[in-house]
Every structure is written in structure tokens, then in C-alpha cells.
Amino acid sequence: MSFDYIRKLPTPDEIREQYPVPDSLVPIKQKRDAEIRDVLTGKSDKLLVIIGPCSADNEDAVCDYINRLAKVNDKVSDRLILIPRIYTNKPRTTGDGYKGIVHQPDPEKKEDFLHGLIAMRHMHIRALSETGLSAADEMLYPENWGYVSDILSYVAIGARSVEDQQHRLTVSGFDLPSGMKNPTSGDFSVMLNSVYAAQHPHRFIYRGYEVQTNGNDLAHTVLRGATSKHGRNIPNYHYEDLQILLGLYNERDLKNPACIIDSNHSNSNKQFDQQVRIVKEVMHSRHLSPDIHNFVKGVMIESYIEEGNQKVGGGVYGKSITDACLGWEASERLIYDLAELNY
Template sequence: MGMKYNKDLPSPNALKEEYPLSPKVAAIIKEKTKEVCDVFTGKSNKFVVVIGPCSADNEDSVCEYVTRLAKVNEQVKDKLLIIPRVYTNKPRTTGSGYKGMLHQPNPEKGPDLYEGIIAIRKMHLRTIAESGLPAADEMLYPENRSYLDDLLVYEAVGARSVENQQHRLTASGMDIPIGMKNPTSGDYSVMLNSVTAAQNPHRFIYRGHDVTTEGNPLAHVILRGGVDKYGASIPNYHYEDLVRLLEMYSAEEYLNPAAIIDANHYNSNKQYKEQVRIVSEVLHSRNYNPDLKKLIKGVMIESYLEEGTQSIGPGSVYGKSITDPCLGWTESEQLLYKIADQC
């Protein structure tokens, strides 16, 4: 085989024993998991905001960001459910470029998966301990989520992964809400097929084991826009798009119909400042139509300490994205208060 084996990695159980949850962190996660699940089952009317960097590339800056979020959360927690976006692995369209902390704990150095799995677990543990806010991450690699599955309160399957069988089956064995994004084509039916698969039980191979799952009733959709055959962005956050989604959800028997709207990616054509306007439009559509208010559970926003993006290298700005551009902190804080007022 044209494959070199670099190093044996510890099992998820071994890593959890080496970097365990403290009783305080375990209690925080248990409480927050129930709170998040209650939103998706309809027991809670809080509006979800999954917000944070495009990629969690530096432990110190990510922890500072999440600690700031926690202070805002104290002011809006009666109306909003803020979930920090701490994404530790990144899909790359062409396979090249920074793939996240899992691959490169230090973005300026080469890949080191052994140090990477340690780094991402330590970072998630630290953000919760310092802020009291458990986070969301992306399930880019189904096998790797086992290193973090006791720490997360929300997960997402990306546009490039949502048609993959292993992602769908793994999602069916999770006990937290998981959002299935529309594929890059924007096809709603593919996205909803993924929700169906995730909500049903399955038997399959996972990390060398024959496993059976019960199905995840909290699997739902994330609208993030798509592209046409020429690569031009096609947003899907407009009122007509949301109504069409509602109609498709209503035509079949899904458990706990729900949607999160991703304000960046192809919905904004990666024009990150557009996220403010897009969120406002989503809130307006939701308030205009009572059925949409029940369906649209929240939004996803890319935000960091400093606005924009930068290249990896010497002289980099602390707290500025090295992948997609993000809103800066000041604008993000204002947006959170605005969402709380209008949701």
C-alpha cells in the first residue's frame, strides 16, 4: 500500500483517562446538554446561537474569546442559548491548507496527529473550566469524535460530509443534537435524507467494533447556502427558502423538525460582515411566520477577537482567523444583544 504508518495513537478511553473531566466540568456539561436538548424537543423557547472562530487555531485566543462570550451570556441567558464554536478540524476543498488543530497543534509547524488529539481535548476542557460554556465542534472524521464525545453539547456534519454513509450512521448513535448541513450543491433532499438516516437505528462497523445505534431524534438541518454548476453562490436563508424547507419537513414524518441557519459560508458568499444583515433577515422571517418561529431554532455565526482573516506566518495577529474571515469581537457582541432583543 502507498501508505506510511507514522505512529500508533492512544485509544479514546486512554486519552480520557489521561485528561479526565473534573466533577465541576462534568456537571456543567450535563446541565448544558439538557438545556440544548430541550430547545430541539420544543420544551424551551430559547434561541440558539452557535458562534466562534472559523477554526480554533490557538488555545489562548480561543479561551479568551469564549470567556468574553460567557460574560455576554450572563446578560442574555434568559433568551439565548449561546454555544461556543470550537472547531478543531477543518475540511479543505482541494485537500490542501490548514486542516485544524487536530492536524497541526501549531499552525506554523507540520502535522502531528498525536499531539493534535491531546491539544484539542485540553483546549475543550480549558474553555469549559474557564467559561462554563461547553462547545460545538464539527464531526469531520467520525472516528475522531470519540476523543471529544464526553465534552460536546452540539455537533455538525459539514456540506462535504453530509452524503457520507459513515457520518450519517455515526450521527445515529449520538445523544446530543447534530446538525446536517445542506451539501455544496444546496440540495434540500440530500440534506433531509441525511436527517432521516441519522434519526433511524443502524448496525455498522465503528472503530473496529460491530455496533448498533438507536437513532438520534435530535438530528436536524443546517442551511449554509450552496453553489450552482458555475461555482456561484446560492444563498438559502431567504423567506422563500425557509418556507420551502418547512413544506418539505411537513411532507414527511421527522422527529423534532428543526433548522439552524448558517449566516456565513455560501449564504454570505464569505463576505463576513453580511452575517449581521443575514441574521436580521432570518429573525424577521421567523417573527413574521409562527410556523417558521417553531422550526428555526437558531443561527450559526463565524466570529473571533479580531475581524477578517490572515495568512499563517510570522507577525500574525492574535485572535484573527487563519481560515475564513470572521466578525470581530465588538460587532459580534453588539449582534448578540440585538438577537436577544429581536428573537
């Protein structure tokens, strides 16, 4: 095998022991987890708003953003649950480009996985400590889940990961909401199969152990648009798409039917400013149909301090170095609009 074993990294238990979650934060996260669960099980009419940078590339800027979010949260918490995106792993279609803070704690320097794992955990703990908002992250590498499993309140499984068996089986061992995105092909059946797999118990190999899971009843779907065989982006957030997905849910034995709409990626044709229009259309669809209202539990929005994006080393504080994001002023207005529209 052409592998060079560079160094042995600390286990999740070792990292968690060195960088524990302060006892004072545990009940705050537990309360958040319970509130999010109530939305996905239908006990609460609040809307989940998973919002934040495409990739969490800079701890100071990300925590600055989340502190701003926390001030808005105080004004809308009766109607919305704001879940900040702290996405520390960035999938790359070709393997090139910035892969997230776990790979590169400093985007302008070489990979450093030891410090990357520490930086990932440190950022999540700092954000929760400063704001009381537990966050969402994407599980790009199932074996890395344990490094942050005690901090997160939401996990996303990306369009390129959702068909992978190890991702599906690992999610079946989670005790928190896990959004399974539709694959880049847009196939709803693939996405629903992933939800079915995640909701049921499994026995498999994980980090060198034989493990048994109980199934995750909070696994659900996320619509993020699709890409045709000709490379054209195809949205799937429209009223008709939601009706079709709900009908497919009703044909299957799945718990807690729920869908989140990702307003960027292929749904927006990567036009970040279109996210405002898209989430408002989703809210309109919820008003037109009580069934869709009960089914669509939230939205995902890519947002940062400065709008758009820049290349690595661009030097603009709070501006994405991956996908283009909505700026803070537009994001703040949109959150208030969502609160008004969630009736």
C-alpha cells in the same frame, strides 16, 4: 497499498483516561445539554447562537474569546443559549491549507497528530472549565468522535460530509444535537435524507467493532447556502427557502423538526460582515410566520476577536487563519440585538 504506518495513536479511551473531564464540570455540561435539548424539542423558546472562530487555531486566543462570550451570556441567558464554536478540524476543498489543530497543534509547524489529539481535548476542557460554556465542534472524521464525545454539546456535519454514509450512521449513535448541513449543491432532499438516516437505528462497523445504534432524535438541518454548477454562491436563508424546507419536513416522518441558519459560507458569499444583516433577516422571517418561528431554532455565526482573516504566520492575535470572521465588537452588538429580537 501505498500507506506508511508512522505510529499507532492512543485510542479515545486512552486519551480520555489521561485527560479526564473534571467531576465538577459534568453537571454543568448536563444542564447545558438539557437546555439545548429543550430548544430543539420545542419546550423552550430560547434561540441557539452557535458562534466563534472559523477554526480553533490557538488555545489562548480561543479561550480569551469564549471568556468574553461568557460575560455576554450572563446578560442574555434568559433569551439565548450561546454555544461557542471550537472547531478543531477544518475541511479543505482541495486538501491544501491548514486542516485544524488536530493536524497541526502549531499552525506554523508540521503535522503532529498525537499532540493534536491532546491539544483538541485540552482546549475543550479548558474552555468549559473557565467559562461553563460547553461547545460545538465539526465531526470531520467519524473515527475521531470518541476523543471529545464527553465534552461537546453540539456537533456539525459539514456540507461535504453530509452525504457520506459513515458520517450519517455515526451520528445515529450520538445523544446530543447534530446539525446536518445542506450539501454544496444545495439539495434539500440530500440533507433531509441525512437527518432521516441519523434519526434511525443502524448496525455497522466502527473502529474495528460491530456496533448497534439507537438513532438520534436531535439530528436536524442546517442551511449554509449552496454553490451552483458555475461556481456561484446561492443563499438559502430567505423566507421562501424556510417555507419550502418546512413543507418538505412535513412530508417526512422526522422527529423534532428544526433548522439552524449558518450566516456565513455560501449564504454570505463569504462576506463576513454580511452575517449581521443575514441573521436579522432570519429573525424577521421568524416574526412573520409562527410556523417558521417554531421551526428555526438558531443561527451560526463565524466570529473572532479581530475581524477578517490572515495567512498562517500573520501574527495578529485572535484573527482567523481560515475563513474571515466578524470581529468581537460587532459580534457583541449582534448578540444583544438577537436577544432583543427573540420575543
